[in-house]
Amino acid sequence: MQDLRLVGVHDDGEHLLLSGAGGEMFQLPIDEALRAASRSSAKAVSAAAPISMSPRDIQSRIRCGATAAAVAELSGLPLAKVERYEGPVLAEREYVAQQARKVEVASPSPAHDTYRSVFGDNPASLNDMVNHRLSAHGIEPSTVEWDSWRRQDGNWTVAARFETTKDGTSGIGEEPPALWTFSPARKSLQNTNRWAQQLSELEPLDGPVPARRLTAVSDRPFDFETDAEAAAARHSTGPQAVPQSRESDGLLDMLRSRRGQRLGVDEDADDALALLLTHGVPAAHPRPSEVVPEPETRSPESREQQYREPDIRGAAPA
Incomplete structure (x- = not known):
C-alpha cells in the first residue's frame, strides 16, 4: 500500500491534493464519507485526557457512589x-446501609391496634417496616438490594432497590428505588422520595392520608426533652399539686409512647395529647361564665367622705 501525504485543497474546493512517494499527484473528493471520518477522528483526538487518581481518590469516588x-x-x-x-x-457502604436499617421508625401505641397486630409491643426498625410494606405491595422482601453512598454534606443516601409488580407504581407515581437521607451521627432518617414515604410509614395502602382535626398550639416546635419537663413542672406546682402531678405523669407517659408515631394515624390519641398539652392554658377569649368580676371600687367622693374629719365648729359644748 502506498503512503500519501496531504498537499492542500484544490482550487475548486471540492478535492484534496495528495502526493505519493515518487512525486505523483492525486486528488481525493471531499464527500460526506470523508467529512464523517474527519469528524469522528476529531472527537477521538479531543477526548478528555485521563485523570490521574491516587488510591485515596479512587476510594473517595467509589464511596460517593461511583462504580469501579x-x-x-x-x-x-x-x-x-x-x-x-x-x-x-x-x-x-454496606455497613452504613445496615445501620440505617436498624433505625427505629415507629413505636407501639396503646390505641394503635393495626401496629400491634403487625409488630406486637416491639418498636419497628426501618428494615421491619420496609419488609412489611413491600409485602403489602405484593413485593418479595428478600429481593430488595440495599446500598448507600456518601453525600457532599457528610450525610449518606440509603437506597432500597427492588422490582415492582405490574401495577406496583400506579398509586405512587414514580419508579424505585426508595431513597432516604441518613445521618449516622444522629441515627436519623429522612424520606427523600415517595417510595421512601410509602415504605417507612404504617398507613393504608390505597387511602389518602387522613385529614386532621387541628388544635391551636404555640408556633414554637415542641421539644420532648425540654418542654415535657417544663410542662410536668407546671402541672406539679401550685395549690392543686397532688391531682396535677398525676396529669404530669400521664403527659410524660403519653409523650414517650408516641415517640416516632406519625400524626394522623390515631386521631383520638392525638386529641388526648393536645388536651394534656393545653391543660391550664387560659383561652384567648374566655366564655362569659369564666370571667371573674372585678371587685367594686368606691368613687373618689366616697373615699374622701370616709376619711374626712368631723366638723366641730358648730357643735355645742359638752
Missing part, C-alpha cells in the same frame, strides 16, 4: 487495578 468501571474509564487505569481498592469502601 466508571472510575477506570475516567482515570484510564485498568479495571483490575481499580477493583483492588474498592473492597473496603463497598464494605463501608
Whole structure:
C-alpha cells in the first residue's frame, strides 16, 4: 500500500491534493464519507485526557457512589487495578446501609391496634417496616438490594432497590428505588422520595392520608426533652399539686409512647395529647361564665367622705 501525504485543497474546493512517494499527484473528493471520518477522528483526538487518581481518590469516588468501571474509564487505569481498592469502601457502604436499617421508625401505641397486630409491643426498625410494606405491595422482601453512598454534606443516601409488580407504581407515581437521607451521627432518617414515604410509614395502602382535626398550639416546635419537663413542672406546682402531678405523669407517659408515631394515624390519641398539652392554658377569649368580676371600687367622693374629719365648729359644748 502506498503512503500519501496531504498537499492542500484544490482550487475548486471540492478535492484534496495528495502526493505519493515518487512525486505523483492525486486528488481525493471531499464527500460526506470523508467529512464523517474527519469528524469522528476529531472527537477521538479531543477526548478528555485521563485523570490521574491516587488510591485515596479512587476510594473517595467509589464511596460517593461511583462504580469501579466508571472510575477506570475516567482515570484510564485498568479495571483490575481499580477493583483492588474498592473492597473496603463497598464494605463501608454496606455497613452504613445496615445501620440505617436498624433505625427505629415507629413505636407501639396503646390505641394503635393495626401496629400491634403487625409488630406486637416491639418498636419497628426501618428494615421491619420496609419488609412489611413491600409485602403489602405484593413485593418479595428478600429481593430488595440495599446500598448507600456518601453525600457532599457528610450525610449518606440509603437506597432500597427492588422490582415492582405490574401495577406496583400506579398509586405512587414514580419508579424505585426508595431513597432516604441518613445521618449516622444522629441515627436519623429522612424520606427523600415517595417510595421512601410509602415504605417507612404504617398507613393504608390505597387511602389518602387522613385529614386532621387541628388544635391551636404555640408556633414554637415542641421539644420532648425540654418542654415535657417544663410542662410536668407546671402541672406539679401550685395549690392543686397532688391531682396535677398525676396529669404530669400521664403527659410524660403519653409523650414517650408516641415517640416516632406519625400524626394522623390515631386521631383520638392525638386529641388526648393536645388536651394534656393545653391543660391550664387560659383561652384567648374566655366564655362569659369564666370571667371573674372585678371587685367594686368606691368613687373618689366616697373615699374622701370616709376619711374626712368631723366638723366641730358648730357643735355645742359638752
